Amino acid sequence: MHSRSTSGEEEPVPRSQPGRDGIDPRRLRADDLRYLLAVARTGRLVTAADALGVDHTTVSRRIAALEKSLGVRLMERSTEGWTLTDAGKAVSENARAIEDALARVADSVSGHEAPSLHGTVRVSAPDGFGTVIATPALARVRLRHPGLHAELITATRQLTLHPSGFDLALAIGRPTGSRLVTEHLTDYTLGLYASDGYLARCGFPETTADLRKHALIFYIESMLQVGDLDIERHLPGVTPAFSSTNVFAQLEATCLGTGIGVLPAFLAHRTQLRRLLADEVDIRLPITLAMRREAVTSAAVQAVRNALRQEVTDRSAELLQS
The missing domain is CATH 1.10.10.10 (Winged helix-like DNA-binding domain superfamily/Winged helix DNA-binding domain)
Structure with missing residues (x-):
């Protein structure tokens, strides 16, 4: 039954x-x-x-x-x-x-000169990092192994993941448990960015204390699942005026002149946004790569892992720019 x-x-x-x-x-x-x-x-x-x-x-x-x-x-x-x-x-x-x-x-019996990987590899990653960094790595693996099915789930959350629902996970912060096989993948930087329109209308902040007079754009504090992204930790006393759980919404709001965004450099550099207070606000956060223990021996999972490591190596300047 x-x-x-x-x-x-x-x-x-x-x-x-x-x-x-x-x-x-x-x-x-x-x-x-x-x-x-x-x-x-x-x-x-x-x-x-x-x-x-x-x-x-x-x-x-x-x-x-x-x-x-x-x-x-x-x-x-x-x-x-x-x-x-x-x-x-x-x-x-x-x-x-x-x-x-x-x-x-x-x-x-298919005529392939070299063995191709098959099966499904499901990857979980933060929305921004998953889209801009993980997607090219997954695409490269798929081009090499057409029989492989790649799945990408995007969510910004702490690495306290239950070891199910994915083969490989990327998360902001360092691991807090031993249920997963983890390794440091890369660091990335965040900074303050604003549009020329916003700065013409509201002026430039000269110090971090001046940020309290400006509209800040960041995550929704009450829904934030990543302690490393706690705004109080990086900018004490500053409260966001526009918040979203999605970093691309934050980026769009910043580009529209809604306020000053606290954004990953690898996203902001693709726009016309201006970096502010670079010497005072240069936040560096780690990205951890985690695998379920039973997935470590999978050739397909290892292929994706290697592609991700190659991607962050090739784009380290973009990830760590200040």
Whole structure:
């Protein structure tokens, strides 16, 4: 039987718990492993079903069948979706090897001179960094490996991510836990920027204290999920007059002369905005790259990781300009 979650999705439930020593590999269906990998990548039955081109009840049924054959629970539901159990992580890691082997079989009869990567790699990143930096890296990997499906989710949030719903994550700040395999990717700078129209109308701030007389543009403080972006930490006593959870909205408002924006240099340099108080306000923040432990061995994930590292190396001057 399947139990039903509050979202209406059927939950895979193992029907029995036979001894692990008695598992016969011939009872396992390799195709069921694709369903497990899809849910592990997305964290959602419905999303996984869309990626596989089936109904979510089929995904639930196939995972339940796999759990029954193995006699262990492979996934459990959390507030952020479906996550792998310890047994599920072990199975998933080995399942990737089978998935890669099938892809190589397909390549062997397709006439490809070199093996192409297959499968799906889901990346989570802040909206600005994800669009301007991660997208070119993902595009380059896709051009080299047409069989690879790249997915980019943009959200500016702290790296306290539950290890589900992505293969690789980019986040502002440094890691606070050990559930993920993390490494420092790069730093980037933020500064104060304004349009010529705003400065002609409201004048130039001469000191940081003068900013209290100006309209500042930044994130919505009450909805901010990244401690490193706390405006009080960088500009004490200054309160934004225009706020948005989206950095591109902040950029647009700054270009329209709404106020002075606290913006990433790699975004602002693409516009006609003028940098203000560069010596006094030069904020540098780290970007951390994180991978789910069971995704580290994936050749596709490693290809994306390497492409991201190459991208930030090639554009370090742009990311760290002052």
